[in-house]
Amino acid sequence: MSSAGVTNLALSASMQRPLRWLLALALLLPLTLVAASLALTWSLARTTPVVLVAPAAVFATTLAMYLGLRRRFARIHARIEDGRLHLETGFSRRDYALAELAANGMRVVDLDAERDHRPGLRTWGIGLPELASGWFRLRDGERALCILTGAWNRVCLLRAHDGTRILLSLADPATLHAALASARPVRGVDGSA
Structure with missing residues (x-):
């Protein structure tokens, strides 16, 4: 693809497979671990809803990290x-x-x-x-x-x-x-x- 003196060099493979790995490793795996630890904490300690603050923070951080990495992939x-x-x-x-x-x-x-x-x-x-x-x-x-x-x-x-x-x-x-x-x-x- 070329326009006005710019020639984009197409890469040999699609980025879809690496993006699926990124989804699995940077988003799904951490969130699964957080959910498992939250369920274990909840069942063993029967703690109050305040225990949800840490997983919510981890979720927000993990999601922000994933979106940032995905944006870098697009570049x-x-x-x-x-x-x-x-x-x-x-x-x-x-x-x-x-x-x-x-x-x-x-x-x-x-x-x-x-x-x-x-x-x-x-x-x-x-x-x-x-x-x-x-x-x-x-x-x-x-x-x-x-x-x-x-x-x-x-x-x-x-x-x-x-x-x-x-x-x-x-x-x-x-x-x-x-x-x-x-x-x-x-x-x-x-x-x-």
Whole structure:
């Protein structure tokens, strides 16, 4: 999808499955635990309705946390605009000049085969089944900005000028590849740019 010089890069998988995991882990599980502890407290102690204040506070906090995380999920995207690759991971935002990224090239890798490039330690971001978005330490110790969705068998691997690796699960890597190719400076016969 492109409008007025902006090319949105579609991710390789829908966010529906990670959103279901978020619902289960950030909303349903805490609320189930609160309900169970409330029922146990009520049956054992036969306490007054004042005991409902704590679960009500937990419910409000859990709901606010879930809605905040869901809003962050909605922000996750990658786009090309004005010769720059803009990445929004939900917790951070970065952009890189395409010409700088083009200098190191782009590879499409299978993270199941090249396990050193897999995200290991999440330092700032979101990690759920079929979603890794944010800053990670890769298994080889390198720092990486990731937006990985679905299966990780076709991932775009780039390296920024500061050494940061960028891992993106794109539905069509050719769009980014073409943008990088057009951003590469044209060399003259004498080798000058």
